[in-house]
Each structure stands twice: as structure tokens, then as C-alpha cells.
Amino acid sequence: MGAAQTRVRFLSEEYLAEMETLASANQKPIPHVNVRVQFRVTDTPESTVYFSLVIEKGTIVKVFRGRIEDSDLTITATYRDLVDFQSGELHAATAFVTGQFAVTGDKAKLLDLMIVLQSGAYHLFVADLWARTTW
Template identity: 65%
Template sequence: MTAVKFLSDEYLDELGDLVTPDLPEVPHVNVRLQFHATDTPEGEVDYHLVAERGVVVRAGRGLLADSDLAIRASYRDLLAFESGELHAATAFVTGQFAVTGDRAKVLDLMVVLQSGNYQRFIADLWARTTW
């Protein structure tokens, strides 16, 4: 198990491995999410996650031309979120995650983030993550 630094190219490459098309689907859950991380050791970092029918089909570094939802957050808040110290709902309500776009898609995003597959994958990745 190789250690990866949070939001580095290696970390975001690993995030791309989250794609698991053979999982049970949730037909109404579709979201194209753009993250913009500020104040990181790597500078500003853009990465994305695309879920179709409740399953992540694409994730990694870069911008989505047609995102439904965009989240802008500090490195520190994203770190707290990924480590489990900051719940997504809290981050949205308190403004730690600045959200633009189709706010109804936040509910779709919550379904994806709370799925067992996402939680297991992130826990495994987090166990190898440094910051």
C-alpha cells in the first residue's frame, strides 16, 4: 500500500479508481459534481465526480464542462470532510462548502456520499493518505 498526499495527482488518480459500474443502481440519482479546493499545498485544485444511477462512473482531476453542481471549499475543510470529522450536511448548512449550480442535486450527492461503496473506498484510500 503506497501512501498518497491528499489532493495530489496520485490521490486524484486513486480517486478515479472509485469507478465501480457493477454495483446496484439507484435510478433517480444522477449528479455531475465539480470540486474547487482552495489553499492547498498544491495551489488551487479542481477535481470532479460523476455519478449516474447512484454509481460513480468517473472521478479525478480537472474541470467538467457541464457540471450540475460545484463545491468550493478550503483544503482544511475538505480534509476534515474526507477524514470524517466534518459531515457533508454540516458543511453545506454552515457554508464551509460554498455551493453553486442546481442545489437540488445536493440530495443526489448525499445518496452517493452515504453509499456503502463510497464509504468503504474512501476509508481504504484515507488509510493511505497523508497531508
């Protein structure tokens, strides 16, 4: 990593750029897992924030602030619930089943997303990133 690890603010451009680097964090390719996700995060310090996640062959290849065209899924969550998810306090399955993460779009793609979000590589990476994150 070279330079000292800097603190990043949750959902900032810098945070999302760090998320995008997960592609090089030992993610194993999963050929059939391809999904484009639009996140709508409410009640943030900046009002509502949109960010997008692109997964190709089971690997996160793009994460950016803003909207994505032709998303497979749109997930709406409160800032607090997303913070709890990223910190490991809220399990993805629980968030979806309870409606804390409201999903519209191709529900079959939700299974693809869950494969990635519940992988060991994702959890290790997010734990490292989270240790440097402020919110």
C-alpha cells in the first residue's frame, strides 16, 4: 500500500474508489455472477446519496457515486442501516428479509449479489476498509 493508510468518509468518492479496489483483493471469479446495482441511501448527512456497483464474473469491477443506467437492481436503505451492514452488525440476508434494504428490479440478480457480499474476500476487505472509515 505504500503511503500511510488515510481515513475515508463513508460513501465519499474516496471510500467508493477503495471499494472498487476489491477486484484485486483475491476475489475468485464466478462466471455466472453478473449484476449492476443502484443504491439509494436515505438520511445521510448529505440528504439522499446514490452510488452504483458493477459486478462481472463475481468480481466487483466498478463502484462510483451517482446513478447507473440499466441497473438490474435498485436497493434503498437508510444511511444507518448501511453503516450497520458495512460494520458487520447487520447481516445482508436479515436486511433484505426484514425490508431494511428495499429491493426493486430483477430479484434473481439479488442472489448473485448475495454470493459476492457474503464471500470471505469481501468480508476481509470490508473489515480493513471499515477500520479506516469515518461516518
